[in-house]
Amino acid sequence: MLYAFYIASAVAVISTLGVITGRHAVHALLYFIISLLAVAMIFLLFGAHFAAALEVIIYAGAIMVLFVFVMMMLNPGPRSVRKERHRLSPGTWACPAVLALILTAELIFLLASGTVGFHDGTAVTPREVGMALFGPYLLGVELVSILLLAGLVGAYHLAWRLGVSRADGAGEGRQS
Amino acid sequence: MNGIPVEQGLIVAGLLFVLGVAGVLIRRNVLFILLSLEIMLNASGLAFVVAGARWLQPDGQVMFVFILAVAAAEVALGLALILWMYHWYGTLDGDRACSMRG
Amino acid sequence: MFELIWLIPLLPFAGFAVLALAGSRLSRGVVSVIGTGSVGLSAALAVATFAGFSISPPPGNAYVLPLWRWVTVGGFSPQVSLCLDALSAVMVLAVTVVSFFILLYSSEHMAREEGFSRFFACMDLFVGSMLTLVLADNLLVLYLGWEGVGLCSYLLIGFRYEDSANVRAANKAFIVTRIGDTALAIGLILLFIQLDTLSIREILVQAPQRWSPDSGVAVWAALLILGGAVGKSAQLPLQVWLPDAMAGPTPVSALIHAATMVAAGVYLVARTHVLFTLAPSVGGLVAVVGAVTLLMAAASALAQSDVKRVLAWSTISQIGYMFLALGVGAWSAAIFHFMTHAFFKALLFLSAGVVIAALGEERDMGRMGGLRRDLPAAFWTFLIGASSLSALPLVTAGFYSKDLILFMAWTSGTGGPWLWAAGIAGSFLTGLYAFRMVFLIFFGERRTAPAERPGRAVTIPLVVLAFFSLVSGFLQMPAALAPVTIFSDFLSRSLPPLRGVPVSFTTEVILFLDAMIMPVLGIAAAWWLYLRRPGLPERWAGTAAGSALRRFWHSGWGFDGLYGAVFVRPFTSFARLNRDDAVDLIYGGLAWYSAGLSSLLTRTQSGRLRRYAIGIVAGVVIALGLVIWFKESP
Numbered sequence: 001m002l003y004a005f006y007i008a009s010a011v012a013v014i015s016t017l018g019v020i021t022g023r024h025a026v027h028a029l030l031y032f033i034i035s036l037l038a039v040a041m042i043f044l045l046f047g048a049h050f051a052a053a054l055e056v057i058i059y060a061g062a063i064m065v066l067f068v069f070v071m072m073m074l075n076p077g078p079r080s081v082r083k084e085r086h087r088l089s090p091g092t093w094a095c096p097a098v099l100a101l102i103l104t105a106e107l108i109f110l111l112a113s114g115t116v117g118f119h120d121g122t123a124v125t126p127r128e129v130g131m132a133l134f135g136p137y138l139l140g141v142e143l144v145s146i147l148l149l150a151g152l153v154g155a156y157h158l159a160w161r162l163g164v165s166r167a168d169g170a171g172e173g174r175q176s
Numbered sequence: 177m178n179g180i181p182v183e184q185g186l187i188v189a190g191l192l193f194v195l196g197v198a199g200v201l202i203r204r205n206v207l208f209i210l211l212s213l214e215i216m217l218n219a220s221g222l223a224f225v226v227a228g229a230r231w232l233q234p235d236g237q238v239m240f241v242f243i244l245a246v247a248a249a250e251v252a253l254g255l256a257l258i259l260w261m262y263h264w265y266g267t268l269d270g271d272r273a274c275s276m277r278g
Numbered sequence: 279m280f281e282l283i284w285l286i287p288l289l290p291f292a293g294f295a296v297l298a299l300a301g302s303r304l305s306r307g308v309v310s311v312i313g314t315g316s317v318g319l320s321a322a323l324a325v326a327t328f329a330g331f332s333i334s335p336p337p338g339n340a341y342v343l344p345l346w347r348w349v350t351v352g353g354f355s356p357q358v359s360l361c362l363d364a365l366s367a368v369m370v371l372a373v374t375v376v377s378f379f380i381l382l383y384s385s386e387h388m389a390r391e392e393g394f395s396r397f398f399a400c401m402d403l404f405v406g407s408m409l410t411l412v413l414a415d416n417l418l419v420l421y422l423g424w425e426g427v428g429l430c431s432y433l434l435i436g437f438r439y440e441d442s443a444n445v446r447a448a449n450k451a452f453i454v455t456r457i458g459d460t461a462l463a464i465g466l467i468l469l470f471i472q473l474d475t476l477s478i479r480e481i482l483v484q485a486p487q488r489w490s491p492d493s494g495v496a497v498w499a500a501l502l503i504l505g506g507a508v509g510k511s512a513q514l515p516l517q518v519w520l521p522d523a524m525a526g527p528t529p530v531s532a533l534i535h536a537a538t539m540v541a542a543g544v545y546l547v548a549r550t551h552v553l554f555t556l557a558p559s560v561g562g563l564v565a566v567v568g569a570v571t572l573l574m575a576a577a578s579a580l581a582q583s584d585v586k587r588v589l590a591w592s593t594i595s596q597i598g599y600m601f602l603a604l605g606v607g608a609w610s611a612a613i614f615h616f617m618t619h620a621f622f623k624a625l626l627f628l629s630a631g632v633v634i635a636a637l638g639e640e641r642d643m644g645r646m647g648g649l650r651r652d653l654p655a656a657f658w659t660f661l662i663g664a665s666s667l668s669a670l671p672l673v674t675a676g677f678y679s680k681d682l683i684l685f686m687a688w689t690s691g692t693g694g695p696w697l698w699a700a701g702i703a704g705s706f707l708t709g710l711y712a713f714r715m716v717f718l719i720f721f722g723e724r725r726t727a728p729a730e731r732p733g734r735a736v737t738i739p740l741v742v743l744a745f746f747s748l749v750s751g752f753l754q755m756p757a758a759l760a761p762v763t764i765f766s767d768f769l770s771r772s773l774p775p776l777r778g779v780p781v782s783f784t785t786e787v788i789l790f791l792d793a794m795i796m797p798v799l800g801i802a803a804a805w806w807l808y809l810r811r812p813g814l815p816e817r818w819a820g821t822a823a824g825s826a827l828r829r830f831w832h833s834g835w836g837f838d839g840l841y842g843a844v845f846v847r848p849f850t851s852f853a854r855l856n857r858d859d860a861v862d863l864i865y866g867g868l869a870w871y872s873a874g875l876s877s878l879l880t881r882t883q884s885g886r887l888r889r890y891a892i893g894i895v896a897g898v899v900i901a902l903g904l905v906i907w908f909k910e911s912p
Contacts, residue, residue, distance in 0.1 A: 013188070032214070055221075119179045119230055200888075271887070
């Protein structure tokens with residue numbers, strides 16, 4: 001089980017690397033989907049079956065699809081690929097890389113000092129999760145539903161406005 | 177050797193989070209920045225689930241559900257805004273969306 | 279009778295007040311009546327007071343009129359009071375009579391100027407201040423009058439202020455006399471600290487009691503008072519302002535810079551004579567200053583071509599004679615010479631003014647000539663004035679006063695043959711330059727034609743002053759001639775009598791003859807150089823040595839250049855260096871610094887998303903670092 005964990009983690013990290021260094025937007029998205037699937041695997045190893053299912057269905061299945069739709073709407077072509085390559089010059093990523101490395105070092109240092117314990121794969125069943133959601137965390141669930149409503153309304157409104165102004169501009173689309 | 181060390185799970189979450197941070201800092205294309213934000217959210221969700229599993233409590237997964245909902249709402253609105261930005265500035269370059277003088 | 283002496287300075291002040299407030303609305307006739315009349319009334323009162331004083335003098339030979347107490351602060355409570363004694367009676371009489379005639383002259387001479395009422399207002403203010411100075415019983419009141427005459431001198435030199443050269447001359451006069459005024463002020467402070475009083479009579483009584491002769495404090499007190507006198511009377515080393523002060527109108531030069539203000543220094547020293555007898559070294563310095571100045575100024579007068587500048591240098595020279603007399607302890611002789619000098623110098627200036635105005639403001643003697651038939655009044659009065667100046671023997675007043683000074687220079691206890699020799703040489707030079715003026719202006723061929731003739735308001739003062747220039751000398755005659763000592767007897771009521779080492783009769787006769795011969799020699803030399811051989815002086819001035827000497831004397835022995843290099847230029851270059859105000863730079867620096875910091879801080883608000891994100895991440899890194907840091911130490 002430990003080796004499965006290591007393999008899944010490696011896949012997740014490498015594919016995430018591929019996301020942040022990708023030139024083509026769709027490629028980056030696909031890498032991310034792979035990363036999500038690897039993380040779902042880790043969830044399974046830790047006995048969080050419900051979380052793993054949700055990860056795949058909602059995160060990889062809904063959110064990423066939304067990303068893909070918008071990406072297709074924006075229609076990145078070979079020109080955008082060249083632009084991305086041009087934008088990722090060494091001067092751009094030197095400082096953030098340094099910061100990220102320092103952050104990594106600090107996190108690992110903090111997390112690795114002291115033992116927390118071992119997990120042997122005992123599952124926390126969806127039943128328990130459901131009982132918790134509709135028990136102590138009921139208020140949170142309701143708030144989340146309102147949040148989703150707000151997101152829905154906001155997205156609808158923004159899109160409608162966009163449609164109106166596009167019509168005013170006589171549909172002159174500006175290529176990126 | 178009867179299980180996965182929980183710290184290592186957390187370390188993986190940390191690594192993914194840092195990669196997300198690096199992505200936000202490095203990329204100029206707002207789409208990629210949004211994507212990196214998703215990476216960060218995902219990583220924090222992983223951390224929650226691992227922690228909850230350690231104590232064999234459902235609270236970790238409950239938090240993960242909430243994070244998922246937040247991520248969904250945020251992505252929806254964020255993409256709408258990105259479309260607006262594309263309509264307004266004609267480019268997806270984040271640095272171009274700056275009207276400060278000085 | 280004497281209770282009215284407060285009216286004597288008040289009448290001119292009242293005239294000033296009326297003219298200053300309402301003068302521009304009054305007609306010229308009214309203005310001149312107010313201006314001249316106030317001084318005229320003052321003069322009449324002065325004559326009456328003088329007559330009363332000489333016939334029945336008040337007890338103690340001095341009448342003190344306390345007016346009011348100025349302030350009482352701590353131990354300092356000066357009294358504003360006036361004192362009439364023999365010295366101030368003579369001064370008041372001379373000042374008011376001469377001022378009256380000069381104001382009468384200027385009512386016609388200045389008739390075409392704008393600022394006519396301003397002129398008379400300033401002149402009245404001046405006469406009032408001078409009378410305050412002379413009648414003062416308290417050194418503070420004297421200083422008030424001192425400052426007042428300095429102010430009026432500045433106002434009147436720069437009377438035609440549209441021309442910046444006049445303004446510069448006025449500034450120069452004021453600043454140079456200010457140096458003297460400061461010395462006088464410090465001297466006053468010293469006297470007050472040492473003697474606790476500023477009343478003149480008190481000081482003259484207390485000082486010999488409390489100070490020993492030639493002690494430090496006596497020397498310093500006398501020296502500081504001498505400093506003030508030197509500034510106002512234009513002696514070495516502060517004589518540089520008087521020739522430039524000729525930029526003012528002619529009546530101003532006549533009144534202020536010849537007859538009255540420049541004699542204020544002489545009056546001051548005579549008033550405080552006890553301090554000078556208490557410090558004989560300073561007395562000797564006074565005599566030396568007088569002797570050197572009179573020679574230097576006479577040489578400079580010889581090289582000038584502007585007639586008013588010749589007269590200015592001549593004034594400096596004659597006041598040098600007065601200082602010489604003061605230095606050797608012949609106080610009454612100095613006052614006698616002051617009186618005769620007031621008459622003939624005012625006369626010279628006024629008649630020169632007639633010539634200048636008639637030739638259309640032409641002052642260069644090289645462009646005058648042959649005017650004796652065109653301007654007869656001016657010619658005769660100028661001739662009388664020049665003769666009195668040169669001390670033409672026996673008929674002019676100047677002869678008697680100058681001879682007295684020379685006699686006292688030889689015979690007084692602190693005098694000596696060198697001082698006498700300087701005086702004699704000076705009288706030769708005086709005759710030379712005085713008659714140089716006469717011959718250049720009134721003889722020879724005419725170069726500029728006169729445009730107008732003077733009227734009555736101008737001629738009357740000229741005649742009266744000419745009369746006094748001839749007659750006033752008969753008040754005091756040398757012993758070799760006739761034992762007439764009216765003047766010194768009168769003044770000996772207030773000043774120490776003229777006492778000299780007795781000399782033999784032959785010495786007296788020789789001194790007398792020398793005093794007679796030298797002026798005549800000077801006049802003869804002038805006649806020969808300027809009338810018989812007119813080309814000779816130009817040929818001498820044409821040689822290299824001659825022209826250098828001429829330039830040197832013309833510039834007043836280079837004092838202007840010296841002061842300019844030593845004082846004026848360093849000061850102005852430092853002022854230019856500090857043009858941006860070093861202290862201001864500190865405050866400017868603060869503003870500049872904070873602006874710089876602000877612009878640095880502005881860079882953090884760049885509006886770029888990734889910059890802000892980097893900021894957040896950096897903050898997180900630092901926070902975690904702190905956690906690790908503090909986690910280390912258990």
